[in-house]
Amino acid sequence: MSKRIDKISKPDWLKVKACGDKEYLKTLSLIRENHLETVCHEANCPNRAECFSSGTATFLILGNICTRSCRFCNIATGKPKAVDTDEPNRVARAVDIMNLKHAVITSVNRDELSDGGSKQFVKVIEAIRHLEKNVTIEVLTPDFRGVEENILRVLDAQPEVYNHNIETVPRLYQSVRPAANYIQSLNLLKLISGGKVGVKSGVMVGLGETVNELKNVFADMSAHGVEYLTIGQYLSPSKNHHPVIKYYEPSEFDDLAESARQAGIRSVFSGPLVRSSYHAGETYRHQ
Ligand code: SF4
Numbered sequence: 588m589s590k591r592i593d594k595i596s597k598p599d600w601l602k603v604k605a606c607g608d609k610e611y612l613k614t615l616s617l618i619r620e621n622h623l624e625t626v627c628h629e630a631n632c633p634n635r636a637e638c639f640s641s642g643t644a645t646f647l648i649l650g651n652i653c654t655r656s657c658r659f660c661n662i663a664t665g666k667p668k669a670v671d672t673d674e675p676n677r678v679a680r681a682v683d684i685m686n687l688k689h690a691v692i693t694s695v696n697r698d699e700l701s702d703g704g705s706k707q708f709v710k711v712i713e714a715i716r717h718l719e720k721n722v723t724i725e726v727l728t729p730d731f732r733g734v735e736e737n738i739l740r741v742l743d744a745q746p747e748v749y750n751h752n753i754e755t756v757p758r759l760y761q762s763v764r765p766a767a768n769y770i771q772s773l774n775l776l777k778l779i780s781g782g783k784v785g786v787k788s789g790v791m792v793g794l795g796e797t798v799n800e801l802k803n804v805f806a807d808m809s810a811h812g813v814e815y816l817t818i819g820q821y822l823s824p825s826k827n828h829h830p831v832i833k834y835y836e837p838s839e840f841d842d843l844a845e846s847a848r849q850a851g852i853r854s855v856f857s858g859p860l861v862r863s864s865y866h867a868g869e870t871y872r873h874q
Pocket residue numbers: 626627628632633634635636638639643644645862863864865866
């Protein structure tokens with residue numbers, strides 16, 4: 588059993604400013620007024636103060652109850668509600684009011700649906716396109732259990748960036764994301780690569796992986812078409828979740844980024860507080 592270290596106070600580089608300035612509250616009330624969910628809130632993301640204050644957020648569609656119970660994730664597990672047919676319009680309205688240049692859309696797993704929720708992703712993309720506001724769109728999807736029809740449905744809706752996170756090294760899948768499969772996730776990335784869409788993925792570190800295992804993951808990602816990679820520190824949402832095994836130093840994130848670039852991934856964003864959607868617009872525009 589791995590030893591947990593998350594009872595020790597967090598290192599300084601993981602301490603963030605408190606939420607609550609005027610812009611933060613404006614973003615929060617807009618999300619609430621439109622009855623939307625954000626992964627920022629559901630995942631208790633440490634960057635909420637920064638992102639909400641700068642008027643950005645990542646929309647969580649298809650509800651806030653997931654059919655899986657990954658041990659790193661703060662989102663509740665259970666029986667999700669019926670798909671909300673008005674949700675795409677409300678997401679588009681929020682994108683419009685927030686004047687987003689780059690909209691990031693993610694979802695819970697909806698393994699009980701035959702389309703895995705892929706049709707709702709398409710409807711959200713179409714609703715945002717309907718604004719005719721030149722918004723670039725990034726989707727962060729589940730693995731759709733590897734069903735190609737569902738993956739390709741989202742790809743065919745032509746988001747600018749298609750993200751699917753590998754999350755951790757294959758040895759830890761069973762203890763971190765037991766309902767997922769490393770090869771299946773790699774195959775998803777391969778399937779969406781080779782076209783116009785930017786292929787993105789991410790890993791959390793601090794779950795007990797070794798640097799050599801991470802280097803092997805970077806090589807696999809590169810061989811499966813990944814162009815954009817995020818690397819961030821795992822933070823355990825509660826004592827019932829997977830423990831933090833290690834806090835990486837900022838310089839170690841720089842070393843990991845260098846290893847990933849050497850493996851052939853052209854755009855790497857690596858740092859203690861980096862998350863899949865952190866500064867996603869800037870990453871897309873400037874790389
Ligand atoms: S990093 Fe992503 S999930 Fe976290 S607050 Fe910012 S937009 Fe939300």
